[in-house]
Amino acid sequence: MPKPKQPEQTSSGISRRDFFKSSTVGAVSTALVSGVHGEGSSVEVLGPGEVGIKLNVNGKTRRLRVEPRVTLLDALRSELDVTGAKKVCDRSTCGACTVLLDGKPVYACSVLAVEAQDKQIVTVEGLGTPEKMHPVQKAFVENDAQQCGFCTPGFVVACAAFLEKHPNPDIEDLKKGLGGNLCRCGTYDGIKKAVKQVAAEGGINA
Amino acid sequence: MPEYNWPEAEKRSRIGNRKTRLDGPVKVTGKAEYTYDVKLYGMLYAKMLTCPHAHAKIVSIDISQAEAMEGVKAIRMIQEPGAEIQWADDEIVAVAAETEDIARDALKAIKVEYEVLDHFVDDENKDAAPVVNPAQEEVTGDPDAAFANAAFVSEGFYGARVIAHACLESHGDVAVWDDDEHLTVFASTQAVSSLPGQFADGLGIPAANVRVICQHVGGGFGSKFSADRWGIECARLAKIAGRPVKLMLERDAEIHVAGGRPSSYAKIKTAADKDGNIVGWASESWGTGGPAGTGSPPVPYVWQIPNRRHQHSSIPTNIGPSRAWRAPNHPQACFLTMSALEDLAAKVGMDPLDFVLKNIALTGTRSQNYADELKIGADLIGWKHHWHPRGQAGDGPVKRGLGLALHTWGGRGHQSNCELVIHADSSVEIKLGSQDLGTGTRTVIALVVADTFGLTADDITVRIGDSRYPASGASGGSTTVGGVSSAARRASLVALEQLLGRIAPELEAKPEDLEVINSTIRVKGDHSKSLSWKEATALLGVSTITATGQHPGPGRLDDSGVAGIQMADVSVDTETGVVSINKMVAVQDCGLIIDLMTAESQVHGALIMGIAYSLAEERVMDPVTGTLLNGDMEFYKLPGIGDVGELVVHMMTGPGYDERGVIGLGEPPVVSPGAAISNAVANAIGVRVPYLPLTPDRVLEALGKGGAA
Numbered sequence: 001m002p003k004p005k006q007p008e009q010t011s012s013g014i015s016r017r018d019f020f021k022s023s024t025v026g027a028v029s030t031a032l033v034s035g036v037h038g039e040g041s042s043v044e045v046l047g048p049g050e051v052g053i054k055l056n057v058n059g060k061t062r063r064l065r066v067e068p069r070v071t072l073l074d075a076l077r078s079e080l081d082v083t084g085a086k087k088v089c090d091r092s093t094c095g096a097c098t099v100l101l102d103g104k105p106v107y108a109c110s111v112l113a114v115e116a117q118d119k120q121i122v123t124v125e126g127l128g129t130p131e132k133m134h135p136v137q138k139a140f141v142e143n144d145a146q147q148c149g150f151c152t153p154g155f156v157v158a159c160a161a162f163l164e165k166h167p168n169p170d171i172e173d174l175k176k177g178l179g180g181n182l183c184r185c186g187t188y189d190g191i192k193k194a195v196k197q198v199a200a201e202g203g204i205n206a
Numbered sequence: 207m208p209e210y211n212w213p214e215a216e217k218r219s220r221i222g223n224r225k226t227r228l229d230g231p232v233k234v235t236g237k238a239e240y241t242y243d244v245k246l247y248g249m250l251y252a253k254m255l256t257c258p259h260a261h262a263k264i265v266s267i268d269i270s271q272a273e274a275m276e277g278v279k280a281i282r283m284i285q286e287p288g289a290e291i292q293w294a295d296d297e298i299v300a301v302a303a304e305t306e307d308i309a310r311d312a313l314k315a316i317k318v319e320y321e322v323l324d325h326f327v328d329d330e331n332k333d334a335a336p337v338v339n340p341a342q343e344e345v346t347g348d349p350d351a352a353f354a355n356a357a358f359v360s361e362g363f364y365g366a367r368v369i370a371h372a373c374l375e376s377h378g379d380v381a382v383w384d385d386d387e388h389l390t391v392f393a394s395t396q397a398v399s400s401l402p403g404q405f406a407d408g409l410g411i412p413a414a415n416v417r418v419i420c421q422h423v424g425g426g427f428g429s430k431f432s433a434d435r436w437g438i439e440c441a442r443l444a445k446i447a448g449r450p451v452k453l454m455l456e457r458d459a460e461i462h463v464a465g466g467r468p469s470s471y472a473k474i475k476t477a478a479d480k481d482g483n484i485v486g487w488a489s490e491s492w493g494t495g496g497p498a499g500t501g502s503p504p505v506p507y508v509w510q511i512p513n514r515r516h517q518h519s520s521i522p523t524n525i526g527p528s529r530a531w532r533a534p535n536h537p538q539a540c541f542l543t544m545s546a547l548e549d550l551a552a553k554v555g556m557d558p559l560d561f562v563l564k565n566i567a568l569t570g571t572r573s574q575n576y577a578d579e580l581k582i583g584a585d586l587i588g589w590k591h592h593w594h595p596r597g598q599a600g601d602g603p604v605k606r607g608l609g610l611a612l613h614t615w616g617g618r619g620h621q622s623n624c625e626l627v628i629h630a631d632s633s634v635e636i637k638l639g640s641q642d643l644g645t646g647t648r649t650v651i652a653l654v655v656a657d658t659f660g661l662t663a664d665d666i667t668v669r670i671g672d673s674r675y676p677a678s679g680a681s682g683g684s685t686t687v688g689g690v691s692s693a694a695r696r697a698s699l700v701a702l703e704q705l706l707g708r709i710a711p712e713l714e715a716k717p718e719d720l721e722v723i724n725s726t727i728r729v730k731g732d733h734s735k736s737l738s739w740k741e742a743t744a745l746l747g748v749s750t751i752t753a754t755g756q757h758p759g760p761g762r763l764d765d766s767g768v769a770g771i772q773m774a775d776v777s778v779d780t781e782t783g784v785v786s787i788n789k790m791v792a793v794q795d796c797g798l799i800i801d802l803m804t805a806e807s808q809v810h811g812a813l814i815m816g817i818a819y820s821l822a823e824e825r826v827m828d829p830v831t832g833t834l835l836n837g838d839m840e841f842y843k844l845p846g847i848g849d850v851g852e853l854v855v856h857m858m859t860g861p862g863y864d865e866r867g868v869i870g871l872g873e874p875p876v877v878s879p880g881a882a883i884s885n886a887v888a889n890a891i892g893v894r895v896p897y898l899p900l901t902p903d904r905v906l907e908a909l910g911k912g913g914a915a
């Protein structure tokens with residue numbers, strides 16, 4: 001069965017999904033108080049209704065409308081169809097949702113989409129493709145660091161960030177630096193080997 | 207008809223090598239699409255209202271407010287007033303709405319009235335259980351006489367708590383009706399070919415009208431064989447709304463209702479004669495897997511102790527339902543048995559390695575395998591160097607200890623059918639309604655076909671994960687590799703015979719005088735006469751070669767029954783009670799290994815999963831409310847990369863193993879860790895910590911009762 005995907009953004013910046021959403025949650029939309037500046041303060045108050053935002057995801061600017069309470073992870077997955085990062089715990093425990101925000105690894109389930117504006121967001125898809133893998137991705141494959149693969153996107157991103165900071169990690173660095181991601185299938189041994197291999201082969205920019 | 211067998215060792219070009227998995231690249235780049243990632247145009251999101259009480263009767267349900275909410279597109283009462291609920295988090299009403307948030311808001315608008323009933327979740331406390339279902343006592347030999355005449359008797363209590371499956375991709379589906387009678391389901395499942403029948407049953411349509419798709423699944427471990435009530439409801443919501451619906455379980459439900467390994471508690475008495483021969487066993491066990499209680503763990507496990515008595519009681523509780531957890535009942539039985547025997551060895555005053563080897567004949571037909579594996583394991587962990595008598599771990603607060611355990615499993619191949627096509631452009635595809643749980647199923651199938659055709663695994667297109675392909679068994683009980691590899695081998699041999707028949711005249715030879723090697727078909731003994739695979743298949747013109755393969759079938763390609771041993775080296779901080787793993791060694795056989803790399807990964811993964819249930823995992827129930835206290839990943843603990851120590855895996859291969867054929871590997875290595883780690887802790891601190899998991903509080907409590915603090 002052909003699986004129709006959500007159409008991409010139209011040139012007007014409004015996708016069919018946005019149209020669809022705003023027509024069905026009209027009651028919520030009337031409560032929109034976007035961009036209200038508090039008196040005598042420079043703090044911008046957003047919401048509670050949808051606001052238009054721009055996210056830079058894997059080098060591309062994407063426009064979308066989200067309620068301010070929407071997390072970066074939900075925005076990526078549900079609004080932008082960037083589904084590499086996974087939601088498992090939804091509360092900063094498992095690391096399955098790890099993405100880079102201006103080069104720093106963050107749990108996308110615990111960052112609001114509105115907070116990620118004006119930052120460079122890199123997901124696992126932005127690191128490499130099956131045809132042109134990032135050194136970490138290649139090392140994961142070569143060391144069989146994935147089984148079911150559900151934790152893998154988060155781990156790949158975490159490892160890339162970790163190796164950037166620790167080009168020659170020792171085991172203690174590794175334990176601490178990658179302790180924020182969990183795997184149920186038990187791929188830690190392959191991940192350790194993959195990290196060591198990347199370090200030995202000249203790092204993530206080799 | 208070809209001869210159905212595996213190639214001799216020197217003729218294997220691909221089988222037994224280390225091949226990286228075929229779906230590695232899509233997994234590491236985020237391209238692998240899981241059910242959780244599926245998004246269809248117009249798709250609605252469903253959520254379920256669950257029961258807050260561990261035991262209750264539904265008095266009334268009012269969905270009128272939720273129905274009237276903007277964006278709510280379908281509501282289903284899963285259970286009606288009058289229904290008796292047996293565990294908290296059981297599903298009551300399902301709502302499909304335009305967004306997850308609207309669905310959540312709608313749940314809050316539903317009013318359910320309950321009559322709350324008494325609950326029981328304290329499963330260890332058999333005497334307090336409202337219902338106890340005792341099974342018939344089993345007796346072999348004369349245990350009374352054996353205990354009366356024994357030189358050494360050891361007695362103890364041991365208990366393994368209920369744990370969850372905790373798949374990272376929760377259970378769930380995306381359902382879409384193609385028309386009123388035809389349904390497509392994207393399912394997170396271990397059973398692609400059996401799900402259409404289950405959905406058909408639930409929905410009253412023919413199985414032929416249901417298609418199930420699952421390309422990748424984020425963990426199963428025995429919990430994803432069923433269409434499940436929520437799957438059927440997802441399809442019903444989709445039908446009511448006339449739109450696709452996605453329903454994935456929330457994390458707390460995943461931990462509480464979508465899986466569970468029954469608990470096992472036992473009082474065990476063992477006896478040995480003055481030379482350290484095991485002569486007697488007496489045990490009384492109980493446990494729960496929810497309202498149905500649970501069956502007896504097979505104890506004594508592996509050991510055929512001549513004089514033995516066992517009695518089990520099943521305890522119905524409101525702890526939540528259970529499902530087949532990787533190697534059902536074996537990890538618990540292994541923990542109970544190997545802990546009790548290690549305690550007996552300590553009573554006798556023997557090194558448990560010597561004790562086990564001395565009694566190894568009691569392990570039956572595979573005793574020689576165990577003995578061989580124990581020797582290899584002992585070398586790999588430095589047993590003779592590091593072992594010390596129980597509790598003599600020296601001064602200082604951190605004590606080190608060693609422990610061992612052994613296990614078995616069947617692992618014969620399940621029923622499997624496949625269709626293989628050789629195309630004239632040289633490409634080869636094979637289709638099976640199987641699934642790859644991350645075990646390497648795709649890769650194994652490709653290697654078998656590639657080996658038979660003299661090609662590489664990357665030359666083979668493996669199509670699985672769709673119920674439109676020939677039916678193949680569910681992936682459970684370590685049955686997949688034997689089933690799919692045997693079916694694929696048979697189909698490949700038939701197809702090759704046909705191909706060679708077609709091209710033999712071209713090479714002026716008889717088909718039986720041809721061989722395939724390195725993408726070339728050539729005449730045996732006259733290599734000048736050859737065709738490349740491409741040239742050979744081009745001769746097919748506008749036709750293809752299509753062959754089917756089945757398992758079971760002619761020839762002996764699979765087998766059943768493995769032996770494995772594991773050893774653990776741990777350190778216990780006697781001030782904090784924290785157990786850390788220094789090293790674990792696993793020595794495992796599984797017949798003919800198709801892909802050494804993914805086979806080793808299975809064992810590594812099992813060791814880590816074993817460390818998890820030994821040190822951290824358990825469903826913590828609130829005795830007052832009967833609800834689950836740790837339905838999240840902060841408190842349903844899993845070890846991280848720094849918690850697993852050094853892992854050494856040794857696979858038994860070569861003569862004596864390979865000729866048995868293919869045997870499954872998913873279950874056996876997850877059986878022993880609990881016992882091996884518990885024994886290592888007892889060796890380190892001089893006292894048995896009776897429970898799994900070995901949490902710091904339990905270690906400290908055991909130390910408080912004695913030991914080398």
Ligand code: FES
Nearest residue numbers: 088090094095109
């Ligand atoms: S989903 Fe974000 S940390 Fe688990």
Ligand code: FES
Nearest residue numbers: 148149183184185
């Ligand atoms: S590979 Fe399955 S959770 Fe990590």
